[in-house]
Amino acid sequence: MNTQDTLKEIEELQLRCEQYEGISLKLNWDMLEHTMEAGGTEWLVTYEEDQLVGFIGLYGFGGSMEVCGMVRPGFRRRGIFTSLWERAQNKIRQRNISTLLLNAPAASASGAGFLKSLPLVFGHAEYQMKWDPSAALQGPGEASSAAGTVTLRPAREDESAILIKLDSSGFNMTEEEAAEMFEEQNLEALQEHIIIELNGQPAGKMRLWTDNNETWIYGLTVDKDLRGLGIGRSALQQTIERESRNYNGVNLEVALDNPNALKLYESCGFVIVNRQDYYRYTGSL
Structure with missing residues (x-):
């Protein structure tokens, strides 16, 4: 499977997650679609039975990095995102990152649940308009x-x-x-x-x-x-x-x-x- 096929699957997974929770995920598609060229963006995925069930994106902005991800409804509470996060940390360690931010829609109950398990402090919030x-x-x-x-x-x-x-x-x-x-x-x-x-x-x-x-x-x-x-x-x-x-x-x-x-x-x-x-x-x- 090539990169474009995977990106189409990521887009389908995003729509599924957004419809399920009534949220809007910030996946920075301007960066995501040009990962290989930009170099500041990486992503990891998880498949089960040839179906994309998990995604995490790592977005570099100068000396800082943002992280956002999702897991397909019906496959949650099975450690999929925890595994993606552990894999992501290995990549983050290779970067010279001064600030690491994790973001999630304020209305996402699943996102809030995972974030509570990590050592985090609230940074800021943004409105999408x-x-x-x-x-x-x-x-x-x-x-x-x-x-x-x-x-x-x-x-x-x-x-x-x-x-x-x-x-x-x-x-x-x-x-x-x-x-x-x-x-x-x-x-x-x-x-x-x-x-x-x-x-x-x-x-x-x-x-x-x-x-x-x-x-x-x-x-x-x-x-x-x-x-x-x-x-x-x-x-x-x-x-x-x-x-x-x-x-x-x-x-x-x-x-x-x-x-x-x-x-x-x-x-x-x-x-x-x-x-x-x-x-x-x-x-x-």
Whole structure:
């Protein structure tokens, strides 16, 4: 069986688990589908009688790693995920990881049960949000802000330093961590790095990933000296307008401890569809 066949089975297992528990699993398909190229992502699977029954994904983000997994309903409480976790630890030990996070949908009873068995502390939570035109408080996308004209364009190959600097300052990372994350992201397909300009000068950035008529906005940030001028709002509205013309849904994620961003997204028409909880692993590896 080749990789594409396995990925189709992972997708089927995800849908089965989500339907069974009424949840939404965060499997980072933008990274999962390009595991071999990106190098920062690995996954392990378990089969019984030629049926995929267990999965665990290891997603590298610079010096940190996220872990998410699932077991087919009807095969739970048989040690399948515990075995996957033990196999995963061997791979994690081979990495230079400073922070290890395990995530699960807040509404997942099975996920909560397994997490209680591990040495973890609650780290943070994120809302997954989807744009709903009926929820928008404003009309079509605007190309202006309080400080001038806002435009979006694809980043050029020679602008990686700008993207890295904006990620570093916007997401409290060292430039080395931001550069490593950028290299991992840059190997993924189906994505665009976008420069947000104000009056023709770089003022922010974001990354768009589109697959199956769903676009995800990642890493949206505006230069700290230019915040509060409506640049991020204009960039969001222009992106919504473009993706809507292409008949794509628009999605993003926001941390619960970022109320300003949450308020902005809601005012642009994004509604909460799911919550993911993240726990920091405190045990030894």
